[in-house]
Amino acid sequence: MRKDHRFYTLIIASAASARFYRIIVHHRQIKAALIAGLTGLSVLMGVSIWVFKQAGLLAHYHLVVRENRALKREHAAALRRLRARLAAIEAESHRLRQIAEEIGLNVSGDSETIEGTTSGVGGPGELDSFAQELDRVASRLQWLRESLDDERVRLATTPIGWPIYGRITSGYGLRRDPFAEGYEFHTGVDIGAGYGRPVNATADGIVVYAGYRGSYGKLVVIDHGQGMRTFYGHLSHIDVAVGDRVQRGDRIGRVGRTGRATASHVHYEIRFDDRPINPRRYIFARSILALTSR
């Protein structure tokens, strides 16, 4: 094997003292130094890349944490909004159920749906479906509210019950004429009651007649809208004037025997589109639901 005699001389000259330093290095030493240098460099590069990667991962981690926090806040806010809506809807539902009870409607089906939606609210996906369910319930409530309001107006303006409690002494329809030979058509019912006792309006409305009218004697007529009017005849005294707004139960006059009457009583008549109808159903109706086939 041939011996390697490749030596190199490194001369370093000092500018200050004009001295020379001579370093003699072998070819293999240079090679080793080069290899060591390259290895060091690549290790350094590797470490740098790793450090950069770690820094990137860390930044990404912080970003994810921030996003997560923001999402949690959003989620909580959305939940709070939905809870507030739910509370409003529940209050509304409660109010509507009270109205429905007043009127006698059964709306238990709707309340069950609302109670069903309140349970099990979890992740954001569920929030969406919960919100959709709330929208659905809210629109049904809106519809219910409108129909209940209509119903309430109809209830208030439909004559129900007695203008005065008493015995029905003469019913609606064909009857023997109490004053002459033959028969006559009785357009209302006669309710026997003590002279001077109060007579009440059977529904909300506006007084359209208050005065004397032929065989009716002293008469009050109340218009309830939708073509409905009530007549209260033979009064001894009238307590209202034309144009007065009255509510069900308000006193409008007193029992008498004015006009074509043989004893003190109230002639109570209901007209629909100016045609007399049998008041019996209305007098004995407990609620508007009994009168839906008017």
Ligand SMILES: [Zn+2]
């Ligand atoms: Zn009569």
